[in-house]
Amino acid sequence: MSSNTLKTYTLKDLSEYDGSDSSKPILLGLNYNVYDVTSGSEHYSKGKSYSIFSGRDCTHNFAVSSINESDLPSIESDPIDLQTYSESQKNAALAWERRLSVKYGVVGRLVKAEQKAENACIDLGLESPHIAFTAPMKSLIEKLIVEAIANIRKDPK
Numbered sequence: 669m670s671s672n673t674l675k676t677y678t679l680k681d682l683s684e685y686d687g688s689d690s691s692k693p694i695l696l697g698l699n700y701n702v703y704d705v706t707s708g709s710e711h712y713s714k715g716k717s718y719s720i721f722s723g724r725d726c727t728h729n730f731a732v733s734s735i736n737e738s739d740l741p742s743i744e745s746d747p748i749d750l751q752t753y754s755e756s757q758k759n760a761a762l763a764w765e766r767r768l769s770v771k772y773g774v775v776g777r778l779v780k781a782e783q784k785a786e787n788a789c790i791d792l793g794l795e796s797p798h799i800a801f802t803a804p805m806k807s808l809i810e811k812l813i814v815e816a817i818a819n820i821r822k823d824p825k
């Protein structure tokens with residue numbers, strides 16, 4: 669596992685947890701945190717008022733108070749960073765985060781696909797505090813993983 673023990677999710681990883689598979693939890697992304705909102709399935713499961721938020725990074729929508737699916741970032745994009753938002757938009761998103769964090773647990777962090785690749789050597793258990801790769805070996809492994817992710821994105825099959 670990487671520096672903290674929480675799982676890392678790209679927006680694409682997160683989209684697998686949208687409530688369409690009842691054997692998986694429903695997850696919601698907000699401000700780089702991933703919340704398990706399964707216990708709020710009356711809001712988030714398929715057909716419910718806020719199901720569009722399931723499996724997605726909702727940061728932008730909470731900042732601008734939008735419940736439109738078309739305002740959600742693409743699952744191909746990077747997590748939304750509140751730094752570029754106005755104070756009032758930031759506060760709106762953070763108020764939602766306070767509300768949700770009282771009710772639901774954080775189970776992971778949102779990351780860019782590139783960051784995920786950088787952590788992959790550690791996440792895959794290839795590297796540990798006891799076994800470290802030499803720098804050139806590590807950058808080769810990272811390069812191969814980044815390429816593999818890019819290829820999968822180009823041709824998901």
Ligand code: HEM
Pocket residue numbers: 705708711718721729730732733734735771
């Ligand atoms: C006219 C506007 C709106 C009305 C009348 C409304 C109404 C409600 C109601 C009655 C609930 C259930 C509250 C509960 O069970 O605790 C709820 C939950 C929720 N609303 Fe809205 N809402 C509105 C707008 C919005 C907007 C703009 C957003 C986000 C951008 C939003 C996000 C949510 C979410 C995420 C929940 C579920 C919270 C949870 O997991 O406990 N709502 N809303």
